Amino acid sequence: MARIRIGMIGGGQGAFIGAVHRIALRMDDRFDLVAGCFSRDPDNTRATAAELGVDPSRAYASWEEMADKEAALPADERIEVVSIVTPNHVHYGPAKRFMEKGFHVICDKPLCTTVEDAEDLARTVESTGRIFALTHNYTGYPMIRQAREMVRSGEIGDVRKVFVEYLQGWLSEPLEADGQKQAAWRTDPAQSGPVGALGDIGTHAFNLLEHVTGLRVTDLYAVLRTFVEGRRLDDDDMVLINLDNGASGTLCSSQVCFGRENDLHLRAFGTSGAISWRQEHPNSLDVTGENGAVTTLRTATGATGAASTSLTRTPSGHPEGYLEGFANIYAAFARRLRGEDDLEDAYPTVHDGVRGVRFISACLASSSAGAWTEL
Amino acid sequence: MARIRIGMIGGGQGAFIGAVHRIALRMDDRFDLVAGCFSRDPDNTRATAAELGVDPSRAYASWEEMADKEAALPADERIEVVSIVTPNHVHYGPAKRFMEKGFHVICDKPLCTTVEDAEDLARTVESTGRIFALTHNYTGYPMIRQAREMVRSGEIGDVRKVFVEYLQGWLSEPLEADGQKQAAWRTDPAQSGPVGALGDIGTHAFNLLEHVTGLRVTDLYAVLRTFVEGRRLDDDDMVLINLDNGASGTLCSSQVCFGRENDLHLRAFGTSGAISWRQEHPNSLDVTGENGAVTTLRTATGATGAASTSLTRTPSGHPEGYLEGFANIYAAFARRLRGEDDLEDAYPTVHDGVRGVRFISACLASSSAGAWTEL
Amino acid sequence: MARIRIGMIGGGQGAFIGAVHRIALRMDDRFDLVAGCFSRDPDNTRATAAELGVDPSRAYASWEEMADKEAALPADERIEVVSIVTPNHVHYGPAKRFMEKGFHVICDKPLCTTVEDAEDLARTVESTGRIFALTHNYTGYPMIRQAREMVRSGEIGDVRKVFVEYLQGWLSEPLEADGQKQAAWRTDPAQSGPVGALGDIGTHAFNLLEHVTGLRVTDLYAVLRTFVEGRRLDDDDMVLINLDNGASGTLCSSQVCFGRENDLHLRAFGTSGAISWRQEHPNSLDVTGENGAVTTLRTATGATGAASTSLTRTPSGHPEGYLEGFANIYAAFARRLRGEDDLEDAYPTVHDGVRGVRFISACLASSSAGAWTEL
Amino acid sequence: MARIRIGMIGGGQGAFIGAVHRIALRMDDRFDLVAGCFSRDPDNTRATAAELGVDPSRAYASWEEMADKEAALPADERIEVVSIVTPNHVHYGPAKRFMEKGFHVICDKPLCTTVEDAEDLARTVESTGRIFALTHNYTGYPMIRQAREMVRSGEIGDVRKVFVEYLQGWLSEPLEADGQKQAAWRTDPAQSGPVGALGDIGTHAFNLLEHVTGLRVTDLYAVLRTFVEGRRLDDDDMVLINLDNGASGTLCSSQVCFGRENDLHLRAFGTSGAISWRQEHPNSLDVTGENGAVTTLRTATGATGAASTSLTRTPSGHPEGYLEGFANIYAAFARRLRGEDDLEDAYPTVHDGVRGVRFISACLASSSAGAWTEL
Structure with missing residues (x-):
């Protein structure tokens, strides 16, 4: 073609x-x-x-x-x-x-x-x-698809608690003061918008949470903060959240957690199971079963479903990573454009984007007012 | 003797x-x-x-x-x-x-x-x-002593962020309704006092945080909650905290995180390093150095200090655990009673206890009022 | 009593x-x-x-x-x-x-x-x-009992491959030359007998292998070696083994693997599953199920059997270690002496001891002759 | 260009x-x-x-x-x-x-x-x-380059012991009998040559060992074996090896280790340090330092050298995998062809290929004769 x-x-x-x-x-x-x-x-x-x-x-x-x-x-x-x-x-x-x-x-x-x-x-x-x-690219990882299908199909029961963290350390120092390009625009309100870390990485965390659980954040209590002197936007965020099924949890995004690389970590605990996934080890998904034991599912094995396997290019044990996950968004877009069959919600849409911007807006409002804010 | x-x-x-x-x-x-x-x-x-x-x-x-x-x-x-x-x-x-x-x-x-x-x-x-x-027994672990000495001596710089979690899953079901003895008294206000999970495990998390960092929580924003129907005390707590040096963080204690056993996890990020310790693997302490790489220190090795080694009974690689950590509190008490030399702050005192009860009280007040509360 | x-x-x-x-x-x-x-x-x-x-x-x-x-x-x-x-x-x-x-x-x-x-x-x-x-104390660990029961009851099918390693690094230097007591007697033929590392730790590895699998080593090909100059006994051993059901594998014991603490690691692969256990993390047992996914069983949980739980003193997530495993041998001995009911093969006997000495003898003979030797 | x-x-x-x-x-x-x-x-x-x-x-x-x-x-x-x-x-x-x-x-x-x-x-x-x-593609991983430079520059002292394993489980069943294409040609002497697993994966293990350490295998003792009935080539190999500096070790390659995916694992222990790398987690390299503690080096961080970083396309924490490692071989080839500067030994050559075929030949001879064989 x-x-x-x-x-x-x-x-x-x-x-x-x-x-x-x-x-x-x-x-x-x-x-x-x-x-x-x-x-x-x-x-x-x-x-x-x-x-x-x-x-x-x-x-x-x-x-x-x-x-x-x-x-x-x-x-x-x-x-x-x-x-x-x-x-x-x-x-x-x-x-x-x-x-x-x-x-x-x-x-x-x-x-x-x-x-x-x-x-x-x-x-x-x-x-x-x-x-x-x-390009909420992290949704392109096979084990995110696996997690999404398992959570949405009830394999962990009703979700009660979610913990999502996105921790980096590269902005522990004021790199923008030395003109480092990646730091400069991300900490410049004129280019980055009203938030720093929250927009750069917090929105990924938020998106992943809603994508995997199928739940919606209804309201939140946010504390946005800047640790590095002279920085003009937040470099650390703590958010308490409520979800539309009654679950609650925390969302933390920070770029001043010294030494952390790109540590996006999602955990969801339900009434009869749990899942945990970590971006730096993307080919594994830890699933807690009814007996409480944790099983590590791996991409492209007999233990994972067809949807996740459709997002892999290599046999099990041949690790895929960030670039492959990113490519999966492009591939899904190509399939959609060419009218080929595809997974449900194969790529993030403008509606995910609207959710993300509303999330930012609600966090800003909450953090200013010191009050729970609807999203 | x-x-x-x-x-x-x-x-x-x-x-x-x-x-x-x-x-x-x-x-x-x-x-x-x-x-x-x-x-x-x-x-x-x-x-x-x-x-x-x-x-x-x-x-x-x-x-x-x-x-x-x-x-x-x-x-x-x-x-x-x-x-x-x-x-x-x-x-x-x-x-x-x-x-x-x-x-x-x-x-x-x-x-x-x-x-x-x-x-x-x-x-x-x-x-x-x-x-x-x-008996805040977790302070009896050798690697907690190691962490304490490293953090207090400035090896990770000024602490900016702390994350402390204490997650269990055993109260995901209403065990107290079946008369399970451990569940029954912990969820009974007459025996447990005004809080459930927060007193049972949250106070351990709080104590460990202050013990290791040497910092004091100044004020907090708490959400105490009960997930299991009919339960009379909180089984899940989320607390945002500020520390007296300007650091901030989260403290989460929950007994409804399905499958979690006794997952007490402390992380502290400073301006030039970080530490991470997990109770279920107590003989290791992950330390992030200035170059960002994580080194795993292990009990009773040449890489750890004399204080931590003084709390071990076996050579490196011969794991000690919960009972040995607990015994270290008793041993320190015995040394104090017999007038033997000892480590500074070798065991938790009544003052740690007062802090813990004040922490509970502040969380209750905050959670009721929906407001930051001083401790 | x-x-x-x-x-x-x-x-x-x-x-x-x-x-x-x-x-x-x-x-x-x-x-x-x-x-x-x-x-x-x-x-x-x-x-x-x-x-x-x-x-x-x-x-x-x-x-x-x-x-x-x-x-x-x-x-x-x-x-x-x-x-x-x-x-x-x-x-x-x-x-x-x-x-x-x-x-x-x-x-x-x-x-x-x-x-x-x-x-x-x-x-x-x-x-x-x-x-x-x-006191082959490592058999006292609860998860060794769990592994033993699972392997013997056929949960991994017929065992094909075993890998057992016992690696330490503390004898990388000639500590015995400085009179370090533990090193001195272990490297002295008059006190230690005809072998060094093989007797000190290799026999533990051998015992664990036979204990868990219920299989017997039939013949072996051993290379015993001394790396540290002036040392009088082996400090490194490599052994190829055949088992009485047709399985084969390797057994390596070494005290010159720099930095290794007490790394006893047993893996067995069967026709329909596998197990892996590591002494430095004794409360976990990794079990590969029929679908190829690895489940981590943990002591004292609903996922483990009664026999292993009978060897624990604490609830799940409260780690037990080397001393508790050792105490389990003493406790089993006490129960036997007092005529109480007990697990099958609750402690190692003189017959295990005879096997171990024969193993040493066969390794010595094989290593001298450069030939496979029956045990 | x-x-x-x-x-x-x-x-x-x-x-x-x-x-x-x-x-x-x-x-x-x-x-x-x-x-x-x-x-x-x-x-x-x-x-x-x-x-x-x-x-x-x-x-x-x-x-x-x-x-x-x-x-x-x-x-x-x-x-x-x-x-x-x-x-x-x-x-x-x-x-x-x-x-x-x-x-x-x-x-x-x-x-x-x-x-x-x-x-x-x-x-x-x-x-x-x-x-x-x-395309010994595993040499294309950044952390293999890091390991190579560290070992060759003496950061772990003189190498004493090496352990290299390449374990898979996908041939635990006779897939070739059902015409599975990948299994069929690999187990067919007419297409695969005189060995099965040894050529398919054992040669990778051998190549990686020599590539990282810079040492040469001088002689070996091999046991090649077929576990699955009717299979015409080896599916399991155990090899004892001696290296030209006096070091020794084991090399195991097997395709009947149930559940193992693509578990290529290299460890080298020297007189003052050690390294460990595992293909399924390729962005990490565990390095044991002089004090015995293990530091995990990660790709594209300040803790790794320029050579390894030159082989990465993403910032630290954005995992790269098998395809990127493979692409590094192609990229090095392109640079060589276009006359651009490059790393020393940037890709495996025909000489590495000759070594691999000699390794196969020596293993076959040793396994037949039951004798140590020079390579």
């Missing part, structure tokens, strides 16, 4: 997540990267295009120009999808414009920086009929 | 923690159990005494009788110490009386059920000059 | 294993230590007796004297059992003599230093009718 | 390792797959070519035809490299021919099925000057 023509906004030289998206789209050979506006700096865009083998004529100076010119190309030449991998403040604009111009969208998270924009994007998806995927 | 004569209140047939105390006092051969009021039921007391080889004449019908009669014995016959291993509501009375009668006291936790009683016991310790130890 | 009167040979000040035996015999309060010949040095014996509260009149200058004088005491005063905790070359003599004098025996491993002596002891046990236990 | 034009032999629909090679070559965007003979079945080759976007005119009926016709194409059109991913018996022929025709070669392991052929290939590499890489 013909590869899907894709363009990219962001991801120029020096960026991190753009390169990840590109590996993800190459992994399963379903996309051709044929256009891009990789940076606000035209030199960077040109150099990046050259490096990536993108035709110079389709290396654009601005995303606005890219939208216009790609739309003007013949249908069998123009891109079909745009991937938006810019800092948060440049999600809403291009996402809306490209959908309106007839393109499907893959967008990095968080969806955008205000609830109003988020809802507007949701309406745009609906009105244009475009396919929209948000 | 002559063994210390000790008596016991509580710990009759069918009890749990009394048997643990007795193994602990036997372990290092420094005590002789010579008297007891093991139960409210005189038959149980008699049978227990017979089983333990306690002279029937010193198997008492009530702790009041025991206090009087032991005090009347010759100095070289009467007990020197009493160990109180009853449910919480029978701590204050005997502890106070025995101190007044001239006996030293080892008391199970929590110290008692009200702040007033706790402060009264602290005054009694001071006025009588008696030795008083509270 | 009255405590059992016990005496001890060896275990004076400065010894290691004697203190372990004493904690083990105190743990469950079934023994009174009332006599001993703790050292070849009478001063040490006297001092040790004083420290332990043993009557000076029963602190003997030689084990021969002890045998004679204890036998001459009234039946209700004299010891019932002797515990032999000396270096290997002083096992055979006292074991035989005390049995002949009417005493039961608990003896440290290996049983003795020659096959002839071992068989003589087995005959003596039979002819005298005495109870004889060998 | 222009992508490298590559062709593939093998890897048609239904194959496993071919798809892995293709993901590996796509990962870093340095290759274009433009030709292939994907199967002996021309229909499969055509269908595979269509699926992969390979021009039908360059989908060849035989590798001989492919060699001839590609060589006849203009220099800027013809492939530069061929990747050989066929069963073992079809390595030697195409490898030799393509080199002679002027192409570089990437070849799956083992190199071939006889020592004579292996040596002939080594001579061909030398005489033609072609670049030749063997």
Whole structure:
């Protein structure tokens, strides 16, 4: 089947997540990267295009120009999808414009920086009929799919308690003061939006929690805090949550937990079982059975279901990781675009994005008011 | 050196923690159990005494009788110490009386059920000059001593974040409805006091946190909750805390986390390192160094300090556990009583007990008011 | 029930294993230590007796004297059992003599230093009718009992492969050259017998393998080696083994594996499952089920059988360790002596000891000849 | 820089390792797959070519035809490299021919099925000057590079003991009897050569051992065995080894260890430290330091060296796995071909392949003769 023509906004030289998206789209050979506006700096865009083998004529100076010119190309030449991998403040604009111009969208998270924009994007998806995927990439891991199916089908009974943590340590020092690029934009309200760690990683934790359990956070009590002097956004968040089935729990996201790498850890305890999954060891899922013993399920084995196995590329014991999980979002998007059968909820949508932005908004309100806040 | 004569209140047939105390006092051969009021039921007391080889004449019908009669014995016959291993509501009375009668006291936790009683016991310790130890037994683990020394000496820098969890699952079902003895008294306000899980295990978590870090909780926001229908006390607690150096964190204690056994887990993240310790694997301490790598320190090795090694009985790799940690509290008590040199803060005191009762009180107040509460 | 009167040979000040035996015999309060010949040095014996509260009149200058004088005491005063905790070359003599004098025996491993002596002891046990236990203490762990029952009842199918390792690192340096006592006797052929590491730890590995699987090693190919210059006995052993059901495997014991503490690790793979147990984490047993997933069974939970739970003193999640496992051998011995019901094969016997000495002998022969050798 | 034009032999629909090679070559965007003979079945080759976007005119009926016709194409059109991913018996022929025709070669392991052929290939590499890489892909893991540099630079002292295991369980049943394709050719002497498990996985273990330690196996004692009835090649191997610095150890490869997935585990103990690495958790390397404590080094952290970090694509805590390790071999090959600077020994060569075939040959000889055999 013909590869899907894709363009990219962001991801120029020096960026991190753009390169990840590109590996993800190459992994399963379903996309051709044929256009891009990789940076606000035209030199960077040109150099990046050259490096990536993108035709110079389709290396654009601005995303606005890219939208216009790609739309003007013949249908069998123009891109079909745009991937938006810019800092948060440049999600809403291009996402809306490209959908309106007839393109499907893959967008990095968080969806955008205000609830109003988020809802507007949701309406745009609906009105244009475009396919929209948000790269909450951790949902692309096979064992997250396994956990989701087990929890939703009642294998641990009714969920009572959830604990979700996303702990990093790389911002323990004021790296932004030294101009480290990844730190700089994430701690700059103009680029990151009203929150720091909460948007960068807290929204992943929130998304994973709702994705796996199928439950919704109804209200929360949040304490957002900044530990590193001079930093302008939160670098540590503690959130107490209630869920719509009566469960409760904690959600902690922090980028000042010294030494922690990318420690996203989800636990859910039900009335007759429990699950635990840790991103740094993604091919295992610990499941507590009715007798209280913990069984470690592993990807691509006889002990896991067809859905999780459909997300693997290697036999059991051949570890897959972050890039493969990310690629699974792209692959699901490709299948959806080509009309192939797929898993239910195969990729995060604009609605997940709206939830995430509302979560941020509720946390900000709660933390300011010192009060439980509905979401 | 002559063994210390000790008596016991509580710990009759069918009890749990009394048997643990007795193994602990036997372990290092420094005590002789010579008297007891093991139960409210005189038959149980008699049978227990017979089983333990306690002279029937010193198997008492009530702790009041025991206090009087032991005090009347010759100095070289009467007990020197009493160990109180009853449910919480029978701590204050005997502890106070025995101190007044001239006996030293080892008391199970929590110290008692009200702040007033706790402060009264602290005054009694001071006025009588008696030795008083509270069996927050987890402080008896060698690697807790190692963690304490490392954190207090600045090896992880300034503490920023603490996470302490104490998760069990055994009360996921209403065992008390079936008369299971351990469940019954712990969920009965008349015996357990105003809290359930928070007093039973939350106070251990709180004590460990302050013991290891040397920091004090200044204020907290608590949500106490009961999941199991019909249960009269909390079985799940979530507490946000601030510490007196500006650090913050979470403390969670729950007895409805399905499948969890006795999962007390302490993590502290500082500005230049971190520690993590888990009770179910007590002979290891994970220490994050300045380069971010985690080193696992193990008991009785060349990598650990003299203080922790002084609390071990076996060479490295020969695991010690709960009973040995418990015995370390008894051994420290014995050394103190016999005037031998010892570690600083070798065992938890009445002041730790007062802190624990204040912690309970603050959590109750916070949870009722939905407000941060000073401790 | 009255405590059992016990005496001890060896275990004076400065010894290691004697203190372990004493904690083990105190743990469950079934023994009174009332006599001993703790050292070849009478001063040490006297001092040790004083420290332990043993009557000076029963602190003997030689084990021969002890045998004679204890036998001459009234039946209700004299010891019932002797515990032999000396270096290997002083096992055979006292074991035989005390049995002949009417005493039961608990003896440290290996049983003795020659096959002839071992068989003589087995005959003596039979002819005298005495109870004889060998402290292959690792069989006292609850999860070893669990593993044994599962493997023997066919839960992993027919055993095909076994891997047993016992790795330590403490003899990586020539500690014996500096007079370190534990190193000195273990590397001295006059005290340790014809092998070093193989007798000290390899026999434990061998015993555990046969104990758990119920299979017998039929023949083996061994390479015994000494890495540390000047050492007179093997400090590293590699053994290929065949078992009587057609299974095969490896047994490695080494004391020069730098950093390893006391890493006894047993794995058995069958036709439909597998088990793995590691001494440094003794309360867990990993069991591979038919679907290939690994379930971690834990002591004293609903997931383990009655036999293993009968060997625990604490609820699940309250770790027990080396001393408790050791105490289980003493407790089983006490139950046997008092005629109480017990598990099948509740403690290692003289026959296990004979197997161990034959194993040593076969390894020596194989290693010399470079040939497979029957056992 | 222009992508490298590559062709593939093998890897048609239904194959496993071919798809892995293709993901590996796509990962870093340095290759274009433009030709292939994907199967002996021309229909499969055509269908595979269509699926992969390979021009039908360059989908060849035989590798001989492919060699001839590609060589006849203009220099800027013809492939530069061929990747050989066929069963073992079809390595030697195409490898030799393509080199002679002027192409570089990437070849799956083992190199071939006889020592004579292996040596002939080594001579061909030398005489033609072609670049030749063997996909001992496990050497592509960052932490293997880290281990290699640490061991070779003396950080664990002189190596004394090595233990390398490669355990799988998927051939516990006679899958080949049911025609399972992966099992069928691996157990067929005509396709796999004279050994089964030893060639399939034992050679990986052997290669990793020599790669990391820089030591050479001098002689060995092997027991090759077949557990599953009717199977024609070994499915279980135990090998005792001596190394050229005086170290010794064990190498075990088995495909009948029930439940094991792909458990390649390397341990090396030196005179002052040790390392342990496990393929199923490839982003961690456990290093025992001089004080005996184990530190877990992690990819892409400040605790690891530049060489290992150069092999990562993601920040620390974003796990990479099997496919990324495999891709590192392709990337190193590409850098070599394009004359870019690189690590020393950046990919396995024909000489590693010769060692592997000699290892197989020595094991066969030893196992038949029951004698130590030089390698």
